[in-house]
Amino acid sequence: MNRVLWKKRLMGRYGNDGLLFKIILYILFIGIGFIFLYPILQMIVTSFMPLVDLVDPTTIWIPKNFTLRNYERAIEALNAWQALKDSFVVTLIPTAFVVISSALIGYGFATYQFPLKKLMMGILLVIFLIPNILMSIPTYVIYRELNMLDSLKAFIYPAIAGFGLRQTIFILIFYQFFKMIPIEMKEAAEVDGANAVVVFLKIAIPMSLPAFLITSLYAFVWYWNETSLALLYFPTKYSTLPMAVIGFRTLYENLYPQGTVGLEGASETFNQGVQFAGTMLSIIPLLVVYFIAQKWFIEGVDRSGIAGS
Amino acid sequence: MKKIKEILAKFMNRMELIYEHKLRPIMVKVGFYAGKYTGISWLIKKYQRLKHRTRSAITGLIFVLPWMIGLYAFGIRPFLSSLRMTVADQAQYIINTDTQTVDFVVNGWTFRHFVELFRNQPGHVQTMIDVFLDVALIVPLVMIFALLLALMLNQPIKGKGIFRVIFFIPVILLSGNMLSYFNQYNLLTVPAIQSGAIANGINQYLPRQFAVLITGAFERIVLILWLSGVQTLIFLAGLQKNDKSIYEAASIDGASMWDSFWKITLPGLHNLMIINIIYTTVIYANLSNNPLIGLINQTLVDVRYGRAYSSMLAWMLFVIELLIIGIYTLLIKLSNRRYN
Numbered sequence: 001m002n003r004v005l006w007k008k009r010l011m012g013r014y015g016n017d018g019l020l021f022k023i024i025l026y027i028l029f030i031g032i033g034f035i036f037l038y039p040i041l042q043m044i045v046t047s048f049m050p051l052v053d054l055v056d057p058t059t060i061w062i063p064k065n066f067t068l069r070n071y072e073r074a075i076e077a078l079n080a081w082q083a084l085k086d087s088f089v090v091t092l093i094p095t096a097f098v099v100i101s102s103a104l105i106g107y108g109f110a111t112y113q114f115p116l117k118k119l120m121m122g123i124l125l126v127i128f129l130i131p132n133i134l135m136s137i138p139t140y141v142i143y144r145e146l147n148m149l150d151s152l153k154a155f156i157y158p159a160i161a162g163f164g165l166r167q168t169i170f171i172l173i174f175y176q177f178f179k180m181i182p183i184e185m186k187e188a189a190e191v192d193g194a195n196a197v198v199v200f201l202k203i204a205i206p207m208s209l210p211a212f213l214i215t216s217l218y219a220f221v222w223y224w225n226e227t228s229l230a231l232l233y234f235p236t237k238y239s240t241l242p243m244a245v246i247g248f249r250t251l252y253e254n255l256y257p258q259g260t261v262g263l264e265g266a267s268e269t270f271n272q273g274v275q276f277a278g279t280m281l282s283i284i285p286l287l288v289v290y291f292i293a294q295k296w297f298i299e300g301v302d303r304s305g306i307a308g309s
Numbered sequence: 310m311k312k313i314k315e316i317l318a319k320f321m322n323r324m325e326l327i328y329e330h331k332l333r334p335i336m337v338k339v340g341f342y343a344g345k346y347t348g349i350s351w352l353i354k355k356y357q358r359l360k361h362r363t364r365s366a367i368t369g370l371i372f373v374l375p376w377m378i379g380l381y382a383f384g385i386r387p388f389l390s391s392l393r394m395t396v397a398d399q400a401q402y403i404i405n406t407d408t409q410t411v412d413f414v415v416n417g418w419t420f421r422h423f424v425e426l427f428r429n430q431p432g433h434v435q436t437m438i439d440v441f442l443d444v445a446l447i448v449p450l451v452m453i454f455a456l457l458l459a460l461m462l463n464q465p466i467k468g469k470g471i472f473r474v475i476f477f478i479p480v481i482l483l484s485g486n487m488l489s490y491f492n493q494y495n496l497l498t499v500p501a502i503q504s505g506a507i508a509n510g511i512n513q514y515l516p517r518q519f520a521v522l523i524t525g526a527f528e529r530i531v532l533i534l535w536l537s538g539v540q541t542l543i544f545l546a547g548l549q550k551n552d553k554s555i556y557e558a559a560s561i562d563g564a565s566m567w568d569s570f571w572k573i574t575l576p577g578l579h580n581l582m583i584i585n586i587i588y589t590t591v592i593y594a595n596l597s598n599n600p601l602i603g604l605i606n607q608t609l610v611d612v613r614y615g616r617a618y619s620s621m622l623a624w625m626l627f628v629i630e631l632l633i634i635g636i637y638t639l640l641i642k643l644s645n646r647r648y649n
């Protein structure tokens with residue numbers, strides 16, 4: 001009797017609620033989590049080190065002379081608050097357009113039958129597969145002709161038209177999620193007199209909330225970190241945090257010319273500690289946004305469960 | 310919090326009432342006259358008289374319209390001009406400093422770049438084959454790892470919120486300029502594996518060649534884990550859509566977890582898997598450490614090859630991507646048919 005009870009506790013009833021299963025899961029989580037966390041941890045620790053600790057080989061993980069000075073200087077040199085504002089402008093507006101237009105296009109492909117649909121989806125895929133090297137210069141020429149350079153138009157217009165950053169993937173994700181909605185539901189709504197827009201808003205969207213969540217997250221991260229295109233299209237108009245981090249060294253050395261002596265008598269030259277402090281500043285907003293968003297991830301389960309029955 | 314919610318609810322209620330009784334009648338009237346005098350209502354009447362099939366085709370086309378405009382504006386021309394370049398005798402972009410424009414100059418039609426590649430450049434062909442095999446190997450491995458990670462993250466355990474944030478780190482660090490930045494500071498590998506206690510242990514107790522194999526495999530696994538961040542979340546979103554009651558019904562019918570994974574979970578993820586394969590192939594093939602990309606960049610500036618040859622190589626990369634996606638999609642479609 002006792003042995004049976006123990007076995008149940010260890011192995012669980014369904015196979016995924018036993019103690020053994022959970023222990024293995026936690027070990028895997030912590031191991032893999034360490035691999036992902038390692039660069040971030042390394043960066044956080046280094047960003048709190050003054051120059052004395054950086055050159056000291058005995059200091060590996062824990063800084064001996066903990067300092068916030070790196071962050072203060074990084075915020076100053078990057079003009080962080082203005083850059084943060086710019087980052088949100090450059091990121092949020094294209095993200096909103098990308099998500100809405102991908103949803104519309106994906107819904108059109110998933111729900112309706114029209115001539116040449118297969119061909120169109122083929123073209124959609126083929127254009128995504130073309131290596132970036134081939135597309136970059138012709139695209140730049142077109143943007144110049146359409147007078148889209150030096151403004152956010154260079155991100156917004158393609159986003160509306162389904163040609164934003166890796167947008168094909170978003171369109172395909174929406175396509176799959178809308179395809180999973182049973183046709184009977186849409187037909188029933190149409191019999192009740194609902195038109196296409198109402199069906200889209202009242203049935204399709206509530207049933208594919210996870211798709212909306214991940215596409216907006218990815219679009220947010222990708223636009224946030226997109227520095228090379230931003231530097232190509234609007235190098236001077238906006239200066240986002242990641243853009244500023246690329247030119248960080250020059251910005252910093254303009255502010256603190258080499259040989260400047262700081263408060264504690266230490267040299268203020270550009271070093272890895274400052275560099276990592278700047279990079280952390282550009283990553284932290286993303287982590288915060290994701291931490292807030294992942295709670296909706298869990299909520300999304302119940303809601304789609306009810307609607308899907 | 311509760312009070313704020315109540316006030317909000319009250320406010321929304323009132324707004325709704327105002328909208329229903331005051332705003333809506335006006336809007337309906339305005340809409341009616343606007344429709345009547347601009348001819349829109351005539352169009353709508355015409356539209357409603359159409360057959361159901363034509364009507365749904367038109368609606369679908371309206372939904373897809375933005376993409377069609379985009380295809381015309383941003384898609385077709387770069388596509389055609391780069392395709393044209395591969396069969397051109399001479400092709401280059403000339404920057405006109407007077408007018409600040411970039412002119413695209415192509416002369417002649419020829420297939421000599423293809424002939425050159427396959428007859429005189431065995432090294433380049435070898436690179437292509439290597440890249441093909443490399444991508445073809447990485448893609449299924451990434452799929453397996455992403456699926457495992459997604460299944461793990463979907464388990465009801467404590468602290469999964471924190472783990473979900475941690476597992477999102479690859480998505481952040483592998484986008485934009487971040488990848489080369491982290492490579493530059495050598496942060497994407499775990500040094501403990503290469504030089505630390507684990508490697509020492511492996512090197513001491515195992516034969517040399519075997520040890521190299523194991524550490525190599527470990528490095529590969531770390532790379533694959535880093536590459537599978539985006540795919541994991543796509544799978545996770547797919548898993549979240551699955552209905553829990555199906556699993557309960559299956560387990561009542563006596564299906565084990567193993568059975569329900571193969572018969573319910575996996576078939577439900579097949580289509581998302583195709584998307585993930587497309588994504589993985591494209592991203593991995595376009596990483597800057599891909600030797601073929603290096604070759605393309607190198608031949609671009611090399612006078613002996615020129616831009617036309619380089620863009621032909623880029624199209625070869627495209628063909629490689631297409632082949633890999635085609636093969637795996639076909640495999641998935643075939644296995645899907647078996648279940649149905």
